[in-house]
Amino acid sequence: MNRPPLDRCTDGLPLPPGDDLDSVGPFVIRCVYALPRDGTDRRLGEDGTISRSLSAMQAWFAAQTGARLRFADEPVRTVRLPETDARIADRGSYVRDRIERLSRRQGFHEPRTLYAVWYDGSSTISCGGGAWPPELRGRVAALYLQGAYDDVVCAEDRFSPDGVAPEINEFKMLHEILHTMGFVPPGAPHHTRAGHVGDNHNDLMYAGDPPWNPSVIDPYHQDYFRTGRTDIPDLARSSFLDPLPAGAEPPPVW
Template sequence: MHRYFLIPAIIIFLIIFLLVIYSQYFYVDWKWTFIPDNFDTKTETYKEKILPDICDDENTAKIIKQNREISNKRSYKDRPDISSSPTIHAVYFLPCDGEDRKFDINGNIHSSIQSINNWFLDKTKSQIISFDTTSNNLIDVTFIRVNKSIKWFTKFNTLENHNKDTSSKIEKIILSNQNLFNNFENKKFIIFFEGWEKRISITNKVCGRSRYNGKVAIFYTNGRNKKLKSCTKDNIKNSNIEVFGESEQTILHEMLHTLGVPFKCGKNINPEESLHVTDSDGDIMNKVSGSLFLDYNNDDYYKHNIPNCPDLYMSKFLIN
């Protein structure tokens, strides 16, 4: 065999081999990118998706209720505040065709947030995040279902229309329903959305979203086609034990963005990477949401001693 033929043949073989290894061990969700939403992998048949009557993708977004979801354990508006201090309020948010997994009333959101504060206290030694709680010291979670389908929410990704992508639509609904919340001006929100965000590319998967120094942080509780799993490898569905896993890393990362973290005056900030720190991939504010450090070396956003630069340590959303 001529060597000029052998060399490209070997190169092609190596490329195929590497793609197989990557798809089997590193990017195992590749197949879901090409499988339509209406394909049932169990029966290997296509099913026509019929939207519930409560869905209305044509008219104004509205908050709706279903009789089968009503529970005396569930709150459809913010419960009375036990303090007027600034807090972060949790919302369990569902599209009209989303499965109600009861994360607001089965302890999953509460346990997930508790694990975040346990981690935060371990790193700071003296502070936790101020979450909105009930009189019996449980996380106050508001249940919201809207008349819009997951297809409506995921029509655009951020690059296609950054004003009408999933996170922007969720944010707009929260901001236009201020009447549901007490002390709205002193609250920020962490949204547990039973859905996902349309991918920018095959390999790009967004598990959370927030606006820098904004009002709303979002965690996507569902992967696109694996409807019972979260965007991350672990799942708040399994978080009745307080473990600081990938889900909690994402949730905390996005909430800190709404607090203006990391600050632009930090020493290791990469503004081209959507304001993430670059000095350690173990930092919670690294683009991969690490789990080892809250401000590695304390030189960016927490107890950093940088003149004329904000410090998370002084945030009104923290409790000593």
């Protein structure tokens, strides 16, 4: 699956300062099921869909990296945003940014927190979006579950049925989470298209031709995981890993 360019912020509200280093506590990822004001609540945060998705993501990620992501041990939060689906979709390439702005206004701005948001609304641009610090600051990685563009219908993408085997929605969310953590950095040798790699269509962070078919995380350790480089961010040093690695680093500008 080819992905369009990342969202960019245009709505003019200041982003939060990078004050997380002054906060106390671990870096965590919190799961949110978000609805537009007029959206149908399919109760994905309550019926086990997102919980199974999280379990499958963690199992696959651990098999690839030897670590787990620091998802908060808490129920999935559900929030209804104060704008209609059409109004949010009208943001075009900036749906993710609008979701972040609206959710912040409803209290989703805890320090040292990345929000994984399953937005049960539409987009005419893509099936998801992430921040990409430092170029694009933000704390929300989002899937647009009702998105549709070109010949892609995002609602047809599957969730893990059993919490073990990942489907495309698990890979999509991991992809956007890693973007929001700052990957792939511009200094990576195969960096392309604002936060992706272009050399391996099986890489979780790939974009280009042929279509995306995710199954591995930086398998040759050249771009963003166990690269041995200290001049660019490395997933192996991320503060969002459990167990916490030595010399753990937050995302840029956090």
